[in-house]
Amino acid sequence: MSTRPVAVQATLDDLGTPLSDVTFVVLDLETTGGAPAGRNITEIGAVKVRGGIVLGEFQTLVRPGEPIPAFVSVLTGISNAMVAGAPRIDAVLGPFLDFLGDCVVVAHNAPYDVGFLKAACRDTGAVWPRPAVVDTAHLARQLVTSDEAPNRKLGTLAHLFGAATTPDHRALHDARATVDVLHALTGRVGNLGVHTLEELQTYSKRVSPQQRRKRVIADDLPSAPGVYVFKDANGQALYVGTSVDIKKRVRSYFTESEKRRRMREMVGLAESVTPVVCQTALEAQVRELRLIAQHKPRFNRRSRYPERAVWVKLTQEPFPRLSVVSTVRADARSYVGPFNSRTAAEQAVTAVHDVIPLRQCTKRLSARGGSTACALFDLGKCGAPCIGEQSTDEYADIAADAERLLTTDARPVVDVLTERMERLSDQSRYEDAADVRDRMLSFVRGAARAQRLDPLARTPEVVAARPGAVGGWEVVCVRYGRFAGTTLSPRGADPMPYIAALRETAEVVAAPVAPAPAALTEETEKVLHWLEQPGVRIVHTDGVWVCPINGAAGTRTRLEQQMSLAQGTRADAGDRVAG
Structure with a gap:
């Protein structure tokens, strides 16, 4: 056995x-076979080498x-006779x-x-040092x-590269042959522009030389949390992402670990990356x-067009109706949404019409009504205020019921539509069901979204904090649903001065x-998700921040869970049939 060499840095710098x-330790084990276990090792051979020079053998x-x-x-x-007087693995592992x-x-x-060595450490109580590993x-x-x-067997490669030692399933001989194979392979990748350990570990022929360069x-x-923006030669944003370590994440786009075709295409166009360091996730x-x-980067698939979201409003007029609109204005009794598509919004409108006999015509009616009734009157789905069959007071009760469905209690819609869905299923009308x-799902999703957004959108300020990952506090200021600022108070420090400074310097909204x-809907939803996490404490609030007890959020969660369970059951049944 050789003496312990001077320590060489094993971790990668930036x-x-x-x-x-x-410094490489090229090793080989012989075993009795079977699953990895320390008791199954029969021989260890290793060669230490750096820069093509052998430093020692074990x-x-x-x-x-x-x-x-x-x-x-x-x-x-x-043979068994050869190892009869050899030391056990617990005596060998420490020196190795x-x-x-x-x-x-x-x-x-x-x-x-490596699997056998890890098992040996586990069996003997030793600590596996978790070294970087290269597989020839x-x-x-x-x-x-x-x-x-x-x-690609070792013997075949040793012959191909003219190794000085012929592998023969003895550990040291095989390790010596692997050294020659390693040098031949690193010579080849060197010609392809691979010159660092990290590049060697992640080398793949699927990564083009252009991508690697x-x-x-x-x-x-920076090796810091935040946002990174890939840009092309003209400075146009190609892709935006986040990471707890910007440098490490961006480097991964140039390795085999990045398997997405569109991301490889993006990297081919990228010429620079702009980092935005952030204090918190x-x-x-x-x-x-x-x-x-x-x-609106071309390679981001989500969140590019928030302006395409639509809302459903209950109009403010003598005979209110539901209308799909693109903007929230102070011109309605209530709103639900936003919805990701007009189709989803129209489904939600139909769900309400299934339960509440609101008028569905689009013409503007005065308190005296109009002169012509539509077919919905004959079907009993509208009281026909357009021809004076319904007074504004009578219709006001219907509008109030609709407003309650939208803003506070979604249960009547869910109860009626659930009963209808079950009845259709019993009749084997599964598509109609x-x-x-x-x-129903479109309605409860839109109503739940509005009912969660509305209280925060009306609150001038919420300041909340949660324990930081390494101590201290992570503090966030939210104004009218918009992320207005954040700060970190160090471990052991009084957080109140940091909170006071944050409130003074946060964005005016x-x-x-x-x-x-006062923000993108998806932004406010992320803020809400953060505020609802375990351990978050409300430090300060201006205004009243509450949600309706019988709101649509609980119903939405229950329905989505039922749908997920039903889809899983159908998938399992399909697998059993296929099997």
């Missing part, structure tokens, strides 16, 4: 560790906890881990060897073509939404027309 500076037989099968003895040449130190592990089919078998699959070699885009990015999520809405279900908040 720019990556040049391969010439990396080799020892290990007495396993079970007999070596005959076919394994024939394969490796290691000292030899390994903080070097990078290399092995052919590394998951196999994986590299060979990326770099050696079928024209060059029929397979662009990793320098991430070199000057909520701030990063909010800034991401705002940047996506502002720039599904239509009723979709209308004008009051909106509720239930629309």
Whole structure:
């Protein structure tokens, strides 16, 4: 066994560790076979190498906890008699881990060897040092073509690259052969622009040389939480994302771990990345939404067009009706939404009409009505205020019922439509039942959204705090549903001065027309989600922030859970039929 070498840094710095500076421990194990377990190891062989120079070797037989099968003895040449006087794994593991130190592990089919070493640590109570690992078998699959070699076995590669040692299933011999294979493979990737350990670990032929060369885009990015914006040569935003570590996340786009085709296309167009460092995860999520809405990057699939959302309003007139609109104004008795599409909004309107006999005509009626009734009057679905069959007082009761459905209590709609849906199902009219279900869900989703947004949209200020990940407090200021500012108070510090400073410096926000908040709806929903997390404490509130007891949110959750359960049941049934 060699003496312990001078320690070499094993972790990667921000720019990556040049391969010439990396100390590798190339290892091989022989075992009795079976599942990874420390008692199954029969031999350990390892070679320490850096910059092409061998620094030391480690080799020892290990007495396993079970007999070596005959076919394994024939394969490796290691017999039960040879290991009878060898030390147990608990005596060998400590010296081997000292030899390994903080070097990078290399092995052919590394998951196999590393799995046994991890099991040995677990069995003996030792601590596995979690070194970086390079698998020469994986590299060979990326770099050696079928024209060059029929397979990627160690013996085949050793012959291909002219290794000085022929592998023979003895641990040290195989480790020495793997060293030569490693050097040959790193020579090949070096010609492809791979010069650091991180690049070697993530190398894949699926990553184009152009994509790999662009990793320098991430070199000057901060290792901090926040938002990153990929931009093309003209400075146009291509993609906006968030991460707890901007540099690490952006670098991943240039490796094999990024498998999305559209992201690889985006990287091909990207020329720069702009970081936006944020103090908290909520701030990063909010800034991401705002940047996506502002720039509408072509490679972001969600949140690009918040202006396309629509609302349903109960109009303010002698004979109110429901109308689908794109903007919330102070011209209605109540609003629900927003809905992601006009179709969903129209489904919600139909759900209310199924229960409440509101007029559905679009013409403006005076208190005296009009002169012509539509077919809904004959069907009993409208009281025909248009021809004076209904007074404004009589109709006001109907409008009040509709307003209660929209703003405080969705149960009447759900009860009526659930009964109708069950009746249709009993008649085997499943498509009609599904239509009723979709209308009901559209309604409760829109009503629940408005009922949750409205209280916060009317509240001038909410200041809340929750414990920080490393102590202290994460504090957020919300004004009229808009994220107005955030701060972190250090561990052990009095948070109140930080909260006072935040309130003084937070964004000044004008009051909106509720239930629309003074922000993108999705932003306010993220704020609400944060406020509802366990451990969040309300520090200060201007105004009253409450939600209706019988509101649509609980109903929406219950219906969506039922739908999810039903879909899962159908999927399971389909699997059983297919099986």
